[in-house]
Amino acid sequence: MEWNEEVSRRNEQSFWGLLGLKMINADSSQVELGLTAGDSHLNAMGIVHGGVLSSMMDQAMGTMVATLKGKFGVTTHLNVNFLSPMRAGELVATAFPLHETYRTITLRSEVRDEEGTLGCISTATFRLLKQE
Numbered sequence: 365m366e367w368n369e370e371v372s373r374r375n376e377q378s379f380w381g382l383l384g385l386k387m388i389n390a391d392s393s394q395v396e397l398g399l400t401a402g403d404s405h406l407n408a409m410g411i412v413h414g415g416v417l418s419s420m421m422d423q424a425m426g427t428m429v430a431t432l433k434g435k436f437g438v439t440t441h442l443n444v445n446f447l448s449p450m451r452a453g454e455l456v457a458t459a460f461p462l463h464e465t466y467r468t469i470t471l472r473s474e475v476r477d478e479e480g481t482l483g484c485i486s487t488a489t490f491r492l493l494k495q496e
Contacts, residue, residue, distance in 0.1 A: 379419070379423075380423060383399065383405075383416065383419060383420070383423075384399055384400060384402075384405075385397050385398070385399055385420065385423060386398040386399070387427075388456065390427060390428075390431045391431070392431065392432060393460070394428070394458055394459060394460050395424050395425075395427045395428040395431060395458070395459045396424070396456055396457070396458050397420060397423060397424045397427065397456070397457045398454065398455065398456050398457075399416075399420055399454075399455045399456075399457070400453070400454055400455075401416070401450065401451070401452045401453055401454075401455050402452055403452065405452070406452060409449075410451075411449040411450060411451060412449075412450040412451065412452070412455070412483075414444070414446060414484075417444070417446070417450060417455075417457075417475050417483060417484050418442065418444050418484075418486070420455065420457035420475055421442075421444065421457050421459070421473035421474070421475060421484070421486040421488075422439055422442055422473075422486075422488060423457070424457040424458065424459035424473050425439075425459040425471040425472075425473050425486075425488045425490065426439065426490065427459065428459040428460070428461060428471055429469055429471070429490045429492070432461060432464075432469070433469070433492055435492060435493060436492075436493050437468075437469060437490030437491055437492045437493060438490060438491055438493065439488055439489075439490055440468070440489050440490065440491050441487075441488060441489040442486060442487075442488045443486055443487050443488070444484060444485075444486045445484060445485050445486070446483070446484045447482055447483060447484055447485065448481050448482060448483050448484075449483070450475065450477055450481075450483040450484075451477070453477060453478055454477065454478040455475055455476070455477055455478075455483070456475065456476055457473055457474070457475045458473060458474055458475075458476070459471050459472070459473040460472050460473070462487070467491060467492055468489055468490060468491055468492065469489070469490050469492065470487065470488070470489045470490075471487065471488055471489075471490070472485065472486065472487050472488075473485070473486045473487075473488070474486070
């Protein structure tokens with residue numbers, strides 16, 4: 365699926381826009397999404413909420429599926445490991461394809477802060493949706 369103005373417009377009106385995600389790069393080898401984490405992304409301890417980090421990685425992997433296959437997929441399994449607390453500031457989620465079958469694709473993702481600290485990693489399996 366080509367990243368274009370229509371995809372950007374739909375994303376801004378969805379959960380993507382609510383989170384404040386930005387497209388950095390999308391090609392057949394990886395997808396990078398950015399987020400400027402602010403107060404609304406933090407939990408009571410003052411670190412980025414795990415749900416925000418998980419959502420970033422899930423969205424990056426979903427975008428990777430659409431980039432590779434030209435159609436959408438839905439997450440059937442998501443595994444997340446939190447490694448380091450992430451603070452307010454610039455974050456980047458990167459997704460990479462791992463394995464593909466006729467109906468599913470498995471990917472991995474990670475989130476790093478502006479210093480390159482690895483905050484979390486994940487793997488996910490997406491079921492490819494039939495084109496209508």
